[in-house]
Amino acid sequence: MFLTDLANSGPITALEKLVAFTEARQRMLAENIANIDNPDYRARQLDPKAFQESLRKALEARNERPTSEFVLKGTDEIRQDEQGHLVVDPSEVPAENVLFHDHTNARVERQMAAMAENTMMHQAAIELLRSRFEGLKAAIRGQS
Numbered sequence: 001m002f003l004t005d006l007a008n009s010g011p012i013t014a015l016e017k018l019v020a021f022t023e024a025r026q027r028m029l030a031e032n033i034a035n036i037d038n039p040d041y042r043a044r045q046l047d048p049k050a051f052q053e054s055l056r057k058a059l060e061a062r063n064e065r066p067t068s069e070f071v072l073k074g075t076d077e078i079r080q081d082e083q084g085h086l087v088v089d090p091s092e093v094p095a096e097n098v099l100f101h102d103h104t105n106a107r108v109e110r111q112m113a114a115m116a117e118n119t120m121m122h123q124a125a126i127e128l129l130r131s132r133f134e135g136l137k138a139a140i141r142g143q144s
Contacts, residue, residue, distance in 0.1 A: 013070040014059055015129040020086040021051050021078065022122035028090050029115045036108050043111065044090035048121070050075045 025046045033043040058072045072080045079087050 011059075012132050013062070014055055014062075015125050016084055017055060017058075017070075017080075017144065018125040019070055019122065019129065021046070021048075022118055022125060024088040025118050026115065026122065028088075029111055029118060032111045033115070034110060035065070036111070042140065043093040045093045046077050046088055046090050048118070051078055054078065105139075 025048070028044055028046055032043040035043075054073050054075055058070055062068060062070055070084075072078070072086070074080065077089055077091055079089075081087050
């Protein structure tokens with residue numbers, strides 16, 4: 001119980017949600033790129049700004065009551081299930097002006113840029129999470 005409480009305190013839970021979000025977004029972006037040449041395919045999106053805002057609010061609520069459970073308020077695209085796992089439902093990317101000649105709404109350049117941004121966010125979250133676990137491991141072993 002103590003170790004579970006310790007692992008779920010502080011930023012660890014928020015970092016786990018961020019990793020889950022970036023993983024789901026990476027899969028969705030890869031799907032968009034894989035289907036870029038399919039006629040009538042509509043690209044999907046997961047809005048990182050909306051997720052970050054939801055994450056910020058959850059962290060603020062946790063800071064007000066440190067012993068409370070970490071609850072991520074849902075948006076149209078993300079929510080937290082009963083077990084605390086992140087569930088995503090990507091929305092369709094709105095067409096900017098008109099659809100392309102093949103009735104798609106995706107541009108490979110934008111998808112690749114979003115993928116690069118998402119990869120950096122994922123790597124940063126993984127590195128922060130790794131350093132937290134290394135700190136916990138050192139504390140358990142009695143090392144400073």
